[in-house]
Structure formats: structure tokens, C-alpha cells
Amino acid sequence: MSALPRGVTQVLWKNKTKTKEKQVKFRVRVNKKVNGIPFKIDQLCDTLEEAKDLLATCQSNIGRQTLNKIELEQNEKAKKIADILTSPPISFYIKKYIAENIPEMQDDLKKRNRASKLSFFKTIGNTAIPDRHNEIAQPLLNAGGLLAQMAQNTISNSGKKRFADFKPEQITYMEINDYIKARLSTPAVSRYGTNLGRNVSKISVSRELSFIKKLFDNLRHQENRFKGIPNPVTEYDKDLLKNRDPKNDYRLSDEDKEILFNALDKHPNPEMKQICLLSYYCGFRRSEIVPLTWEQVRLNENYIQLYQTKSGRPRKVIITKQAREILESIPRKENQPRLFTYTLYGFSGSFDKFNERIGMKDKGFHFHFFRREAISNLVFNIGQATGMDGSNFSILISELLGIENVRHLEKNHLAELPTNTLNSQIDIMKSVGHNNKQTTKRYSPIKIPTKN
Incomplete structure (x- = not known):
């Protein structure tokens, strides 16, 4: 082999193989100052030709500048990698x-x-x-x-x-x-x-x-x-x-209920109306009612057992008279454990489109408001049955409706309700937010007699 150029040496490199054979490589070493600027390189090449090319690059100004830049970039990259490993984002x-x-x-x-x-x-x-x-x-x-x-x-x-x-x-x-x-x-x-x-x-x-x-x-x-x-x-x-956006205090008016319930009557999929009314009468969350199974419905014992709730704790939902009528009207399908064919995502999308189509979305209404109405009705029912202010039963109501934070219930629902004793039919209608007796009779769980 001809003499190697100055700056290039031949070395034997151990392979990481079972045979442990040694491979010939060529090391390029340059360590000098050019115009007062230090330049250093120490690199192995697989062939002599590669080593000569690298050496020629080191001997030109442009080549040295390029190599310096590459080395700086590699060092910077190595620093960033080390920094990420020791202190990740x-x-x-x-x-x-x-x-x-x-x-x-x-x-x-x-x-x-x-x-x-x-x-x-x-x-x-x-x-x-x-x-x-x-x-x-x-x-x-x-x-x-x-x-x-x-x-x-x-x-x-x-x-x-x-x-x-x-x-x-x-x-x-x-x-x-x-x-x-x-x-x-x-x-x-x-x-x-x-x-x-x-x-x-x-x-x-x-x-x-x-x-x-x-x-x-x-x-x-x-x-x-x-x-x-x-x-x-x-x-x-x-x-x-500070002064966060006020919560949505919207309540269903008589006119809105007429629009909503008439639209539900005409909806091509009867499951839409069934799901909405069950939430309206019993206070179900969307995530609780849509995936409901027949095994959870205990009609003989007058309750529905929920296993998956927002709080993570199971609870029993009392079946009202109106809810029983709805449940009994739903046909049981063979080999179908669930009451409804909607998926949770599918129902959410369908209800949002329905709500927007009938103009209720622009008024601030959304599905969770059925639960709000159920809470108000439940407070009123308890007040009627006991002759006391229904807000005094916040702990009982929170258990029945699966509300984990009692203070949240009192602040966001019970505080808005009338606190006076409900002695007259007018007081009752005001309490549930109705202007006429027919609306109260049709939509409220409380049946108030009307004159012919």
C-alpha cells in the first residue's frame, strides 16, 4: 500500500460480531489554528478515498467553515437532546x-x-x-x-x-x-x-x-x-x-314547551322523544339515559339502577308515573339488552341538530336543561307532600338525583325557587314557571285539575 497522506492513519477496528474480526479503517486527525481560529477534527472513514476527501475538505477555507458549522450544529443538537432527557417539557x-x-x-x-x-x-x-x-x-x-x-x-x-x-x-x-x-x-x-x-x-x-x-x-x-x-x-x-360569565338561567316557558314537545311528537325516531321525556321527568343525564339497559329498569320495585354516573357512584332513580308510562311503551327487542339504539355520540349529534332546527339552541336551551326542570319539579313535589319549603330537603334531593355537591345544588337550583308556602293554584303555577293550567297539566308531573 502506498504511503498514507499526512493526517491520515490506518487503524484496526473491532467489529461487534461473534467472529470478532477486525476491520481496517482510516482516521483523519487535524488539530491546528487557521488565522488564529482553532480547527479540530478526529473522524474515522471506511475507505482511504473517503479519508482523502475529508482531508482535502479540511485543507480548504470553505471546507473548514462547513465542517465547523456542522460540528457546532451537532454539538447544539446534542446539548438540546441532553437537556430534554434531563428536564423534559x-x-x-x-x-x-x-x-x-x-x-x-x-x-x-x-x-x-x-x-x-x-x-x-x-x-x-x-x-x-x-x-x-x-x-x-x-x-x-x-x-x-x-x-x-x-x-x-x-x-x-x-x-x-x-x-x-x-x-x-x-x-x-x-x-x-x-x-x-x-x-x-x-x-x-x-x-x-x-x-x-x-x-x-x-x-x-x-x-x-x-x-x-x-x-x-x-x-x-x-x-x-x-x-x-x-x-x-x-x-x-x-x-x-373575576365576574365570570353568568350561568345560563334560561327556563322553559309555556311557548318554548309547546315548540319543544310538539317537535318531539313529530320526530321520525320515537327514541328521541322517549329519551328527552325520561330526562325531563326523572332528571337523567344524557350519559345515563342513552346507554340504559333493561336489566337496570326495576319496574316492580319502582326504580332504575344506575351504575355509571358522573360522580362515579351508583344510584337509584325513582320512576315517576309519567316515566313508567314511557318505559312500558318501549318495545323490547330480542337479543337487545339496551332500551335505545342510539350511541352516546350519535344521540348528542342528533339532538344538537334537532335543537338547532326548531330554534331552541338560539335561546340557550340544551339537553341538560331537562335535568334542571326535573330538579325544580322534584323540589316542588317534596314541598307539596310535606307542606314545607322543598329547599329544606337539599340532601335528599342530591341523593335522588346523584348530585355530589350539595352546596352547588343549593346555590344553582334551590336558591332560585320560591320560598313561600304554596297555598294556591296560582302559587303552584308560578312555582313551576307556567302561565296557564293546561300547560301545567300536560307537561308537569303535578296534575292540577282544570275547569271545563
């Missing part, structure tokens, strides 16, 4: 939290709940907020005064990144404040992707914060280094979400 812990706490399920209700939670985390992760840890801006922020204001303007205008790309230790109450501001300025869209003509509400942002809070509460159980890290959600500026 919050997206890593979000995925870990989902895997451990929100596993995939086959059940329709649990699949729906999981999809909702995943949607929250997706929104949280994709929200862009100012990067206060920007390498350029950080020293200026620390300096304070005018320099800090200049840095803040720079960050606000351009230095943003996704919430998911921040490291947990970088997320403080300041990042949470930025997150709130970013979300409140974001246009709200429906589940179908249509613009709702308004920005995201404070109530929605508050729900998102509850997910971030749970995530940070869980961090201390994932790694020891997070044991003392404060939860940033507990320290955010409360004024940002």
Missing part, C-alpha cells in the same frame, strides 16, 4: 399523566369522557404564550426598569411558544396569567369547528386551569425533584377571571 408529563390516569376505554360513556379530557389537554398544550425564558430577553428582564419593559415588548410581539414546550419548572403564576390572557382573546368555536362569534369564556378558561392544576398536583408523584415545586395555578391573578 411539560408535554412529556401530560402524555404520562394521560397514560396513567386517562386510559383508553371501550364503554361509550368513558370513551366520551376521555375524549373530552384529551381535548382539554390538546387545547392547553397548543396555546402559545410569551416565552419569558428566552435566552436573549431573560438578562434584560432581570435588569428591571426600562430594559425589562423593552424585553417584555419583544417577548409579547414575537417570543412565544406553545404551553406544551415549557418545562414544568419554567411555568410560574406569570405563565398562568399569560395563558389566561391568551385564551380569553381566542375566538370560541363549536365542536363542529364553526366560529361562535365570541371569544372563549371565563368559565371555559377556569375549567382548563383545573386540568393544569391536577397535572401539577400529580408531578410530585412522578419525580422526586417536583416534590417542593409550587402549583402555579393557585397563585394566578384572580382578577383576570
